[in-house]
Amino acid sequence: MGLRCGAQDTVYRSVPTDGCRIALTFDDGPHPGQTHRILEVLERYGVRATFFMIGVNIRNYPDAAREVIARGHEVGNHTDSHVCPRNLSESALAAELDRCEDTLENLCEYRPHLFRPPEGVVNAHVRHCAERGDYTVILWSVDTRDWETRQAGVIAERVLSRIRPGDIVLMHDYVADSKTPEALELMLPKLLALGYEPVTVSELLGIG
Numbered sequence: 001m002g003l004r005c006g007a008q009d010t011v012y013r014s015v016p017t018d019g020c021r022i023a024l025t026f027d028d029g030p031h032p033g034q035t036h037r038i039l040e041v042l043e044r045y046g047v048r049a050t051f052f053m054i055g056v057n058i059r060n061y062p063d064a065a066r067e068v069i070a071r072g073h074e075v076g077n078h079t080d081s082h083v084c085p086r087n088l089s090e091s092a093l094a095a096e097l098d099r100c101e102d103t104l105e106n107l108c109e110y111r112p113h114l115f116r117p118p119e120g121v122v123n124a125h126v127r128h129c130a131e132r133g134d135y136t137v138i139l140w141s142v143d144t145r146d147w148e149t150r151q152a153g154v155i156a157e158r159v160l161s162r163i164r165p166g167d168i169v170l171m172h173d174y175v176a177d178s179k180t181p182e183a184l185e186l187m188l189p190k191l192l193a194l195g196y197e198p199v200t201v202s203e204l205l206g207i208g
């Protein structure tokens with residue numbers, strides 16, 4: 001649910017929805033191999049998702065970032081170097097957001113409007129920087145912890161056992177040997193058979 005603290009200051013963990021929409025999200029990329037593998041699975045099931053990217057990885061792997069955008073997925077700002085907001089002054093956090101945003105605009109001609117703070121930290125600096133940059137802060141309601149297991153079935157079950165309409169699911173595309181693509185292969189046909197409709201976060205919010 002959105003925690004509304006002012007007109008410009010809303011943090012979403014999930015989004016109230018009438019239908020069966022959910023949003024799949026992938027953090028910390030792009031990665032030169034893993035991002036493409038995930039995109040291939042999403043494409044096979046006609047599903048669009050949201051990728052919260054890190055500026056330094058966009059500069060290292062701009063083709064991977066461009067492929068995400070070219071395939072119609074959404075990209076959000078996950079800061080430039082993934083430093084925890086707890087350790088940053090407000091001006092330093094603003095610079096982190098700006099540098100990631102500039103990288104996306106310069107290399108991908110894309111302007112993000114969603115911000116996911118590293119480690120999901122929401123403090124006054126995060127709220128102020130989001131407002132200043134006209135960002136909506138997006139957290140998650142289902143955490144797959146896909147980085148801690150090498151069993152695709154475990155990751156898929158963490159989603160299938162908890163998913164509710166309006167949920168935002170956290171996964172990662174920057175763990176080189178993770179089983180996230182295989183987990184998607186397992187969970188997507190089941191989610192679709194249950195009637196769930198994976199969309200981008202902006203579509204879930206009704207602004208995409």
Ligand SMILES: [Zn+2]
Pocket residue numbers: 027028078082118119
């Ligand atoms: Zn992250």
